[in-house]
Amino acid sequence: MNFMNILGIETSCDETAAAVVVDGTKVLSNVIASQVAIHNKTGGVVPEVAAREHVLKIIPVMEEALKKAELNLEEIDAIAVTQGPGLMSSLVIGVTAASTLAMASGKIFIPVNHIAGHIYANWLDEKKEDPIQFPLVVLTVSGGHNELVLMKEHVDFKQLGETLDDAAGEAFDKVARLLGLGYPGGPQISKAAGNGDVERFAFPKAYMGKESYDFSFSGLKTAVLQLVEAEHAREGSLSEKFKMDCAASFEEAICQILSDKLLRACDEYKVKEVHLAGGVSANKRLRALVEQKTEEGFYFDHKGKKITLKTKLRLRYAQNISYCTDNAAMIASTAFFHYQKNPQKYKKYAPALANPNLRLYNQIHE
Ligand code: KG4
Numbered sequence: 231m232n233f234m235n236i237l238g239i240e241t242s243c244d245e246t247a248a249a250v251v252v253d254g255t256k257v258l259s260n261v262i263a264s265q266v267a268i269h270n271k272t273g274g275v276v277p278e279v280a281a282r283e284h285v286l287k288i289i290p291v292m293e294e295a296l297k298k299a300e301l302n303l304e305e306i307d308a309i310a311v312t313q314g315p316g317l318m319s320s321l322v323i324g325v326t327a328a329s330t331l332a333m334a335s336g337k338i339f340i341p342v343n344h345i346a347g348h349i350y351a352n353w354l355d356e357k358k359e360d361p362i363q364f365p366l367v368v369l370t371v372s373g374g375h376n377e378l379v380l381m382k383e384h385v386d387f388k389q390l391g392e393t394l395d396d397a398a399g400e401a402f403d404k405v406a407r408l409l410g411l412g413y414p415g416g417p418q419i420s421k422a423a424g425n426g427d428v429e430r431f432a433f434p435k436a437y438m439g440k441e442s443y444d445f446s447f448s449g450l451k452t453a454v455l456q457l458v459e460a461e462h463a464r465e466g467s468l469s470e471k472f473k474m475d476c477a478a479s480f481e482e483a484i485c486q487i488l489s490d491k492l493l494r495a496c497d498e499y500k501v502k503e504v505h506l507a508g509g510v511s512a513n514k515r516l517r518a519l520v521e522q523k524t525e526e527g528f529y530f531d532h533k534g535k536k537i538t539l540k541t542k543l544r545l546r547y548a549q550n551i552s553y554c555t556d557n558a559a560m561i562a563s564t565a566f567f568h569y570q571k572n573p574q575k576y577k578k579y580a581p582a583l584a585n586p587n588l589r590l591y592n593q594i595h596e
């Protein structure tokens with residue numbers, strides 16, 4: 231049996247990443263040059279600054295990924311890259327580097343969707359004795375995107391819902407900024423929330439009606455903003471206790487909505503597995519809540535009524551936290567499963583344009 235070694239490249243936002251993955255599951259290397267320290271100073275990503283960093287890091291990061299994998303370029307079978315969605319000026323660096331390398335070395339070139347990448351992170355380190363089973367529903371929650379996706383087989387993505395305004399991670403980042411907790415906001419909110427009172431503030435939870443699998447976090451964000459402004463006006467500053475309680479109540483509201491919609495979708499489509507993916511899937515409260523609801527077999531509907539789950543679900547999320555946030559191993563994995571589905575498509579080198587608004591397309595039906 232021939233193994234397929236794929237070099238994955240990811241530069242969609244603020245991490246320059248390269249990785250080598252065998253057959254979509256075995257990670258030989260996973261190198262990430264983080265720009266967090268740089269963007270921390272501005273409280274968010276400045277696209278031009280991110281792009282310059284990618285230019286400086288992309289070649290060293292690719293070299294390190296090969297070195298750590300103990301492979302040379304000749305032993306790589308295909309080169310994969312994130313085509314979109316993401317920041318145009320960041321994407322273009324990875325797409326140019328990957329396509330140039332693929333063309334110059336005559337290798338198979340596989341551009342992939344970043345959201346598909348997050349979904350495939352759950353296949354990394356997959357154990358033969360415990361394979362992932364379809365159908366499944368996956369919640370992808372990141373800084374830039376937030377989708378609920380049904381998969382009946384590999385590379386078959388049916389988008390059930392998405393955010394109508396902010397992504398969950400974006401809401402975490404904005405609320406962290408309001409509370410003066412630093413960037414990226416998710417981990418900071420999570421830390422502060424650990425010591426806070428989840429019941430102190432009753433934030434609005436937008437369930438968007440009976441049928442909807444879409445999300446909206448702008449009302450929640452505005453409620454936090456108003457609360458913070460009122461507290462400033464009253465007290466002149468925010469106490470540590472206020473910040474912790476606000477972080478805990480906010481985190482609870484967002485995790486309740488995410489977990490309820492996710493499990494309702496699992497119930498409706500009678501799936502075997504429920505997956506969490508993307509940066510926010512690193513959140514401990516979200517993991518615990520989905521775990522509890524899955525094990526005890528319930529979720530809340532749009533009216534707050536407790537509904538019993540009809541089926542037993544197997545829950546999965548990446549054990550390795552670096553697989554949740556942006557990385558290139560997930561891109562290499564996605565590329566492998568796309569290639570398996572349709573090798574003919576990738577026979578001849580075809581250029582790909584970076585696309586900041588790339589949708590989670592369906593490889594099988596579209
Ligand atoms: O997937 P990702 O690395 O990048 C995008 O594709 O956007 O996700 C980054 C997002 C950020 O908004 C960050 O605040 C959030 O994931 N995040 C978290 C946690 N760790 C990262 N949100 C909540 N809790 C966490 N522990």
Ligand code: ZN
Nearest residue numbers: 348372555556
């Ligand atoms: Zn991402």
